[in-house]
Amino acid sequence: MEKKVRLKVFRYNPLEDDKPHYEIYEVPYVEGARVLDLLNYVREHLDSTLTYRWECRAGQCGSCGMMINGKAALACQTLLSPEDKEIVIEPLPVFPVIKDLVVDVEKCVRKILKVRPYVHRGSPYKRPEVMYQWEIEEVKPLRECIECWCCVSMCPVVKVAWDVYGGPVVMNSIAKAALDRRNVFDHILLAFLEGLNACTQCAMCKEVCPKEIDIPEKAVGRMRYIAYNKRNLLRPDHRFVVESLRRNYNPLGELAESRGNCFGEWSGLPSLNVPIAKEDAEVLYFAGCMASWREQTVARATATLLKLAGVNFTALGPYERDCGSVLFRLNDMELAQSFALYLKDILKKFKNVHTIVTSCAGCYRTFKVDYPMRLGIELGAEILHSSELFNRYLKEGALSVKDGLNFKATYHDPCHLGRHVGVFDPPREIIRALGIDLQEMLNGRYREKSLCCGAGGGVRSGFREVAREVAAYRIREDVPKEVSIAIHTCPFCYFNFEDAVKIKSFKLMNVDLTELLVAAVMGPEASKVIGKERYEAITRPSAT
Ligand code: SF4
Ligand code: SF4
Ligand code: FES
Known part of the structure; x- marks a missing residue:
């Protein structure tokens, strides 16, 4: 029997439809096929009204960016695997939908144009002009960008504060000029004013970039280095942080x-x-x-x-x-x-x-x-x-669970532990060993695709409101509705989530994995460690 793949495709024509819906298509599985091939099959054989962009089929034109199973990617570069039974295809978020999978990226293009993303030449300049190899190496990867907008659509800060932070492509565009020695315009100042320090350096943009451009380090990080060390550009709250670190x-x-x-x-x-x-x-x-x-x-x-x-x-x-x-x-x-x-x-x-x-x-x-x-x-x-x-x-028996915890909870992967270093399984193994029914974050945003809490990269200290809004977005969009407890393995994420919960009055309890573990290992005796009230709250979250 011919093997088939189910495509669940977002459909929406704002000129005709009240709201979006999903259409299901059954498409033959062919080894070596890519998502774009399936869409082309649908259009040619099943539904000629399906609308999407594509051109080069070679990962070069940047036009086929879309959400594929919850992750922004190029349809022409996403290979099918024999295990794929259903693939969910949606337009890139944060942009208005023109039709189906085609989005309007004008806002982003305007933001890029605003930052004068080209090398400004002094006049007159002398030839030959030397550009050293290390300088070439610095800008070369940034110039690989094909403007597919995958990074923009996945950036947590863009989702909640695009007015404060220009976003990854804007930072990349500025860096291309700022790091070029021929440039005579103050792009570093421009980057600073476009929210250079509002990037959480969560590396989600790098995770989805088809060209693997390391924007948080090579564009944002490099420009921050110059801003801080050579231009003395620092937000007042960050000045406090640095001074406190020096003194305390x-x-x-x-x-x-x-x-x-x-x-x-x-x-x-x-x-x-x-x-x-x-x-x-x-x-x-x-x-x-x-x-x-x-x-x-x-x-x-x-x-x-x-x-x-x-x-x-x-x-x-x-x-x-x-x-x-x-x-x-x-x-x-x-x-x-x-x-x-x-x-x-x-x-x-x-x-x-x-x-x-x-x-x-x-x-x-x-x-x-x-x-x-x-x-x-x-x-x-x-x-x-x-x-x-x-x-x-726990595995070796040096610790053992005395009182299992019998409730549902979700887990937030911190960027610094998960995506940056690859520690995904140990927290999950402990959660399961405690008897907790782990419900992963919604929208596929867990493990490598986890959404940042908003606190990292100095954002919590420099842009408190932004950090809080990102955490609120994370809670609102991704925490499963049947869950009232979010488990953390980073006290900084925990703190930022907790702040959002208090300010926005979410019904969610945040707890560190070690608090749960000590409660499960010690039973009620753990009250002497974390307090009776806390012990009771975290062991019976449904009662609070
Ligand atoms: S590192 Fe995170 S916050 Fe910074 S631009 Fe990339 S996705 Fe956005
Ligand atoms: S940086 Fe990467 S993900 Fe972002 S627009 Fe350029 S190529 Fe696409
Ligand atoms: S069709 Fe050009 S990048 Fe996919």
């Missing part, structure tokens, strides 16, 4: 000596007696600033779980300093390096430490990616996120 070693304005207080007597609960700067420790728990001051139950739960697993560990308490994550995003490399060197240096005191465990996805990415790749600094220990370590302990 944290970006929050908290006094340095209060770091680690969360392990002591806290909120009427007894001290956890967490070892601080224990020299013979084998595992270093790096709590990070968000768990140290903003979501302290995360630090308390994590330290308790390490104790319960019988680990010879230490926290650093007041000796801990920031990981430098936000400095890498703002591109203050000198200050970032000082934090990396401080940690590297202090580790010399703990000769037996073979593992560093973090609560925060941002610290994790910073130690794992930014220190070695951008500074050439290796910490000389295995870097693990707490979800990786505790999943290991």
